[in-house]
Amino acid sequence: MTDTPRKTPDTLRSARWFAPDDLRSFGHRSRAMQMGYAPEEWAGKPVIAILNTWSDANPCHAHFKTRVEDVKRGVLQAGGFPMELPALSLSESFVKPTTMLYRNMLAMEAEELLRSHPVDGAVLMGGCDKTTPGLLMGATSAGLPMIFMPAGPMLRGNWKGKVLGSGSDAWKFWDERRAGNISDQDWVDIEGGIARSYGHCMTMGTASTMTAITEAIGLTLPGASSIPAADAGHIRMASTCGRRIVEMVWEDLVPARIQTRDAFENAIAVAMAMGCSTNAIIHVVAMARRAGCDISLDDFDAASRVVPLIANVRPSGDQYLMEDFFYAGGLPGLMTRLRDHLHLDALTVSGRTLGEDIAHAEIHNDDVIRPIDNPVYAEGALAVLRGNLSPDGCVIKPSACEPRFLKHTGPALVFDDYPAMKAAIDRDDLDVTADHVLVLRNAGPQGGPGMPEWGMLPIPKKLVKQGIRDMVRISDARMSGTSYGACILHVSPESYVGGPLALLRTGDLVTLDVPGRRLDMEVSEEELARRRAELAPPPARYERGYGWMFNKHIRQAHEGCDFDFLETGFGAPVVEPDIF
Structure with missing residues (x-):
């Protein structure tokens, strides 16, 4: 770690609230004493915010109600003063129309919680899909030392x-x-x-993807991302997070020192090797932009061509789950096989380099974490496509679809909205074959609204009865990271704002070429121009409140779907709140 002057008690940020001999600080101290705390408990000590996304409606975080006490224990052991601050929970299981609509709300809340309170550092408790990027985006913008405490995957499911x-x-x-x-x-x-313990999805869905990415960036303790939620090791990890954040405050180990371009390139390489969720692209682009790093879809596609998929975990793998991955060596073990693709000198929250963190990691099962020369899939998990249907890019997970669809041409069957698709898909008289390309539009960031996980369109019932289990499907929506199939997602720009997907009609031929990274509709430019002239602007999704703000300021999928006014470079940095 580079030499950085250590903090002293008088230079702690929280000292601005508690140390001065004035009336305002008298109020802060007296209110702390009102809660039963003696001056000896906070004076001259780092105050640690614990952002807890527990709620009664979030099964992935059911253990956070008690796990926060383990974090507090660690903070107290290290000589800090813990302060639990509840944050928006974002339960993937229950929130409608989609948690993606509220990821940026959590990011805003996390940033403002940290900025407005008398805290010196933060432990971020998350794991369910959008909580990880939301917390990290906000904490990155706040700029205080922070460490992420992942919820951990649930135990394996069982049926007969x-x-x-x-x-x-x-x-x-x-x-x-x-x-x-x-x-x-x-x-x-x-x-x-199928879900028999607390913790997030134990497949390589968005939750496990994003916590693994966070570890690869260097924002979790080594090995933390794959510890099962119900494992006693998870409790020990939580208390270690509490101890470590106190030392990070004294070291002034702020996110900017960790979240470099090299760190994000490490994350992308790990994502490809893990068989990551397609959602990773949107979240990592947004996280990187918050950190001032220029990461784009092209970085993912470049990595996918050279980093093989070696984590044999569903849905890209054929057998194993995250519990097996943990026992096999976890992410540190996997990263030992990616050394040639990683920046090993990148700094992590441990205060050491990534290379030092994984120096003694081992792999205990070569089928769960495959050798480089025996991968699950020769290329990485994702491929980025462009063409006249998606000039700004879209994404497919070729490792999770039937190989026969990697190059395919078929007629489009277009649905303008989710209710129309749902009403038709089970009809026995639906005019559809296995060669058709199912299309759902008006489901992107603005059209959804919020870009719901509707991209894994169901196979028409008449085809399911014939044994068909995969088809080419295209959408400007997302899909669950636990999904699989020949699904082309995140078409950008979205149809709702006039993207080319809005011009596609049922019967038009669509050509998919994954090796060539192309997605095109076989329609002449003259015909497309005629159709565009006939387009009518869609009605507003919202006329008030958060939804109105969302639609006015949301970026497109290839830009990470952050709010424009929250990105680095939008305006001058926010100054620290005055104490007066």
Whole structure:
């Protein structure tokens, strides 16, 4: 770590609230004493904010109600003063229309909580999909020392002796039920067995993807991202986070020293090797822009061509789940096999370099974490496509789709909204074949609104009964990171703002070429110009409140879907609040 002067008690940020001999600070001290705290508990000590995204409506964070006490224990052991601050929970399971609509709200809240309170550093408690990027984006903009404490994956699911993976097996067995192969009682039993402990999805969905990415950036303790939520090691990790953040405050180890371009390139390489969720692109681009790093879709595509997928974890893998990945060596083990693709001198929250953090890591199962020369998939998890359907880019997860669709041409079957698709998809008289390209539009950042996880369009019921389990599907929406199939997502610009997807019509031929990184509709420029002239502007999604602000300021998918006014460089940095 580079030499940086250590903080002293008088230079702590919290001292501006508590140390001066004036009336305003008298009020701060007296109110702390009102809560039962003696001056000896805070005076001259780092005050640590613990941003806790627990709620009764978030099963992924059900353990945070008690786990926060373990973080506090660590803070107290290290000589700090913990201050728990509740933050927006964003339960992927229950929030409608989508948690993505509120990721930036959590980012704003995290930033303002840290800026407005008398705190010197922060522990960020998150893990459910949007909580990780939301907390990190806000804390990055606040600029205080911070460490991320991941929720951890839940335990393996189980049904009749079969190992179930959350999300992935839900889609799989739902199709079997639609085909008449699963009874009502079986379905109830699957519901009770697929998610049997607290913690986030144990497949390589968005939650596990984003916590792994956070570790690769250097913002978690080494190995923290894959510890199962129900493991006693998770409790120990939580208290270690509390101890470490106190020392980080004294070291003045702020996010800007960690979140360099090299750190984000490490994260992208790890994402490719993990079989990451497609959502990773949107979140990492947004996180990098907050940190002042120019990361784009092209960085992901470049990495995908040279970094093989070596984590044999569903949905890209064929068998294992995050619990198995943890026992096999976890992320430190995986990164030992990626040394040639990593910047090992990147600094982490441990105060050491990434190379030092993984120096003694081991791999205990070569089938779970494959050798480079025996990958699950020869290229990385994602591919970025461009063409006249998506000039600013879109994404596909080729490792999770049937190989026959990597090059495909078929007629489009277009749905203008989710209700129209849902009403038609189970009709026995739907005019569709396995070669059709299913299209859902008006489901992007503004059109959704909030870019819901609708991109894994269901296979038409008539085809499910014929045994069809994959088709090419295109959308300006996202899909769950636990999903699979030949789904092309994040089409940008979105159709709702006049992107080319708005011009596509049922029957038009669409050509997908993953090796060539192309997605095109076989329609002449003259015909497209005629159709564009006929486009009518869509009605406003919101006329008031947060939704109105969202639609006025949201960026497109290829730009990370952050609010324009929150990005680095939009305006002058926010000054520290005055104490008067």
